[in-house]
Amino acid sequence: MISIDVDKRLGAFHLVAKFAGGPGIVALSGRSGSGKSTLVRLIAGLDRPDRGRIALGPAHVLVDTERGIFVPKHRRRIGLVFQDAQLFPHLTVRQNLLFGRVFAPRAARRVGFDAVVETLGVGHLLARRTPRLSGGERQRVAIGRALLACPHLLLMDEPLASLDDARKAEILPLIERLRDEFGTPIVYVSHAMAEVARLAQTVVLLDAGRVVAVGSPQQTLGLADPGDRFAQATVLDVTLGEVDAAYGLTALHHPAGTLSLPAELAPPGKPVRVIIHATDVSLATARPVQVSIRNVLAGHVAAIEPQGPALVAVRIALAGDGLLTASATRKAVDELALAPGKPVYALIKTVAIDERPLIG
Amino acid sequence: MYALSPAEWTAIHLSLRVAGWATLASLPIAVLLAYLLARGRFPGKTLLDAVIHLPLVLPPVVTGYLLLITFGRRAPVGAFLAEHFGIVFSFRWTGAALACAIMGLPLSVRAIRLAFEAIDRRLEDAAGTLGAGPVVTFFAVTLPLALPGVIVGAILCFARALGEFGATITFVSNIPGETQTISAAIYTATQVPNGDAEAMRLTVIAIMIAVAALVAAELVQRGAARRVSQHA
Numbered sequence: 318m319i320s321i322d323v324d325k326r327l328g329a330f331h332l333v334a335k336f337a338g339g340p341g342i343v344a345l346s347g348r349s350g351s352g353k354s355t356l357v358r359l360i361a362g363l364d365r366p367d368r369g370r371i372a373l374g375p376a377h378v379l380v381d382t383e384r385g386i387f388v389p390k391h392r393r394r395i396g397l398v399f400q401d402a403q404l405f406p407h408l409t410v411r412q413n414l415l416f417g418r419v420f421a422p423r424a425a426r427r428v429g430f431d432a433v434v435e436t437l438g439v440g441h442l443l444a445r446r447t448p449r450l451s452g453g454e455r456q457r458v459a460i461g462r463a464l465l466a467c468p469h470l471l472l473m474d475e476p477l478a479s480l481d482d483a484r485k486a487e488i489l490p491l492i493e494r495l496r497d498e499f500g501t502p503i504v505y506v507s508h509a510m511a512e513v514a515r516l517a518q519t520v521v522l523l524d525a526g527r528v529v530a531v532g533s534p535q536q537t538l539g540l541a542d543p544g545d546r547f548a549q550a551t552v553l554d555v556t557l558g559e560v561d562a563a564y565g566l567t568a569l570h571h572p573a574g575t576l577s578l579p580a581e582l583a584p585p586g587k588p589v590r591v592i593i594h595a596t597d598v599s600l601a602t603a604r605p606v607q608v609s610i611r612n613v614l615a616g617h618v619a620a621i622e623p624q625g626p627a628l629v630a631v632r633i634a635l636a637g638d639g640l641l642t643a644s645a646t647r648k649a650v651d652e653l654a655l656a657p658g659k660p661v662y663a664l665i666k667t668v669a670i671d672e673r674p675l676i677g
Numbered sequence: 678m679y680a681l682s683p684a685e686w687t688a689i690h691l692s693l694r695v696a697g698w699a700t701l702a703s704l705p706i707a708v709l710l711a712y713l714l715a716r717g718r719f720p721g722k723t724l725l726d727a728v729i730h731l732p733l734v735l736p737p738v739v740t741g742y743l744l745l746i747t748f749g750r751r752a753p754v755g756a757f758l759a760e761h762f763g764i765v766f767s768f769r770w771t772g773a774a775l776a777c778a779i780m781g782l783p784l785s786v787r788a789i790r791l792a793f794e795a796i797d798r799r800l801e802d803a804a805g806t807l808g809a810g811p812v813v814t815f816f817a818v819t820l821p822l823a824l825p826g827v828i829v830g831a832i833l834c835f836a837r838a839l840g841e842f843g844a845t846i847t848f849v850s851n852i853p854g855e856t857q858t859i860s861a862a863i864y865t866a867t868q869v870p871n872g873d874a875e876a877m878r879l880t881v882i883a884i885m886i887a888v889a890a891l892v893a894a895e896l897v898q899r900g901a902a903r904r905v906s907q908h909a
Contacts, residue, residue: 420808
């Protein structure tokens with residue numbers, strides 16, 4: 318389990334980060350310039366912190382400036398997956414995949430070549446030279462190459478950022494399988510809320526070189542930056558329900574109500590996370606009839622926070638579990654006489670729920 | 678008229694041998710210097726760069742004279758090498774090769790350095806995180822990726838060595854069969870009566886060797902560049 322406590326100055330930028338990851342996938346998230354890349358380089362051993370300690374376990378220290386410990390990058394066995402793959406252009410796919418394997422101690426070679434090739438679906442590419450691969454293929458080979466070095470930690474730096482939606486949908490489930498099948502701890506770096514919401518068990522949220530939140534995706538994503546209504550969102554835990562094949566919809570069940578997803582998704586009962594943006598939520602004090610909105614979630618007002626002179630953020634404690642954020646005008650909130658404790662219905666357009674990160 | 682005399686054959690053979698050895702022997706040194714200049718951060722880097730480039734701007738005669746007073750029989754370095762290692766440069770073909778190597782070094786170092794500088798450092802980072810130490814990374818990633826530049830550097834050095842005249846004749850003189858290369862033989866031929874035919878024959882040979890070397894270089898370099906290209 319990764320634990321970090323470091324200081325690093327780079328010109329005017331100052332990173333001060335202290336956190337400990339949990340089991341499963343740990344996501345480092347935040348806007349560009351928040352310090353994610355700096356942290357990646359420190360963990361991988363490409364840069365030295367000015368001060369601090371990075372450890373993968375109580376006895377597994379990578380850096381400790383006080384005790385004068387600095388494990389060089391080639392002895393760390395951190396499987397770094399770059400945003401743009403960085404495959405060796407002079408080697409074939411097979412040679413790329415096996416590059417790190419010779420350096421792994423025999424006893425540590427728990428990840429099988431055939432299993433990785435099979436999971437990542439790169440078997441038909443093995444003899445190819447890497448410049449001829451497509452973006453998605455390159456990234457799958459890069460993930461395989463890092464994994465086959467049998468690392469203590471897989472460090473993925475925006476691995477999907479340069480791919481289109483279809484390729485993302487192809488690789489996201491692979492990363493979940495890596496976590497489940499190969500048991501390698503993963504630190505996943507991304508600014509994309511949808512990816513983080515789907516993959517992460519623990520989210521470390523960075524802003525301007527500081528850790529602003531550590532917790533589950535539900536507790537962290539969409540909550541930073543309360544003044545910016547377009548950055549506010551809710552990660553909602555739901556389970557897949559029945560498919561309405563005639564209309565191409567899938568029900569998403571939540572104790573507070575049922576939502577419709579504009580796609581057919583299986584299997585029923587599978588837990589998934591959807592993202593509801595604060596600007597896509599309308600409020601009503603009574604259950605509405607005869608409107609086009611299909612999705613109504615019941616709850617009561619937990620808090621009302623100002624969002625500039627005209628707007629407020631309304632936090633709604635949903636029946637069952639979850640805190641939904643809605644952005645509204647102060648005028649509307651006054652006319653509805655909303656106040657903490659009052660029952661309220663949240664209305665969400667089906668078209669505002671993005672099904673793409675869930676596919677695959 | 679068109680047949681080459683034994684002495685001319687000797688000059689051609691000697692030229693190729695001198696240029697070949699000059700290139701082969703200087704190439705590892707050129708790669709090392711290029712790598713130091715491309716990646717190293719050390720005091721005196723600018724000075725080292727200037728010293729390497731000196732033979733390019735100095736009159737070749739000056740370079741030859743400096744070699745003579747350094748590697749000559751009675752010169753300090755020359756006497757030391759002759760006494761302890763039995764290596765003699767003065768008035769030998771090895772001295773001609775040394776002069777050619779020094780003259781070719783700035784060209785090969787420059788080409789190889791550019792190739793090193795063009796490599797994406799993150800590929801070396803990737804090799805490092807995969808477990809490769811600095812030495813393995815150099816030989817498995819950096820050097821193969823710089824190969825097109827190394828080949829260009831070798832060709833430039835070889836071409837420079839074939840054309841070298843001033844430093845060679847100053848350092849090791851113009852001895853038929855030992856230090857008289859094509860260039861020196863042409864010079865000699867133009868200094869004697871009725872030497873025009875010999876000078877012309879050797880000139881044609883020099884042009885043929887140069888064109889053949891350029892074509893070979895282009896083919897090899899194109900093949901190597903295709904192998905390491907980032908694009909299909």
